[in-house]
Amino acid sequence: xxxxxLGIGSRIQHATYGEGIIAGTKxxxxxxxxxxxxxVEVLQDSEELEVLESLAPEERMMSVDDxxxxxxxxLRKWSDATEIVHLADKWRKGTMVLKSMDDSMKPKEIxxxxxxxxxVMLRDRLRVLEQKINxxxxxxxxxxxEMQQYxxxxxxxxxxxxxxxxx
Numbered sequence: 001x002x003x004x005x006l007g008i009g010s011r012i013q014h015a016t017y018g019e020g021i022i023a024g025t026k027x028x029x030x031x032x033x034x035x036x037x038x039x040v041e042v043l044q045d046s047e048e049l050e051v052l053e054s055l056a057p058e059e060r061m062m063s064v065d066d067x068x069x070x071x072x073x074x075l076r077k078w079s080d081a082t083e084i085v086h087l088a089d090k091w092r093k094g095t096m097v098l099k100s101m102d103d104s105m106k107p108k109e110i111x112x113x114x115x116x117x118x119x120v121m122l123r124d125r126l127r128v129l130e131q132k133i134n135x136x137x138x139x140x141x142x143x144x145x146e147m148q149q150y151x152x153x154x155x156x157x158x159x160x161x162x163x164x165x166x167x
Contacts, residue, residue, distance in 0.1 A: 005044070006030065007057035015048035025057070091116070119161050126151055 010022045017034040024031035029041045094112040
């Protein structure tokens with residue numbers, strides 16, 4: 001059991017998880033990063049903790065939780081992933097007509113809302129593909145960068161359709 005309050009960066013030994021480093025604190029718990037096992041929350045007065053190297057808590061230092069909360073707020077504010085994008089009013093209830101050069105072929109009409117929805121879904125699926133590529137365990141960094149370049153080019157091609165969007 002630990003009698004003192006430990007600061008972020010303190011090294012500890014846990015009876016079950018092994019050696020770890022304190023990454024953050026919460027009320028009566030430590031958030032400890034254990035080598036090869038990830039981050040685990042452990043009660044500060046746990047009998048299973050032994051101090052290997054103690055660092056004093058710093059009051060001005062941000063905890064991992066503070067950084068995580070701040071990062072989430074920044075991403076929500078500036079990311080377009082959660083932004084609701086509206087179809088420009090001039091296209092509402094409109095129809096897109098695809099007409100062949102061959103007059104014997106009947107023109108294809110698509111409601112603008114349907115076409116707009118397909119563009120938005122394409123963007124969403126590209127984001128998912130991008131995340132899967134970045135998290136893929138068998139691709140090396142060079143392969144990931146190469147695939148990211150293709151995705152960037154696809155996003156660039158989609159800018160053609162920006163005329164449909166309100167902003």
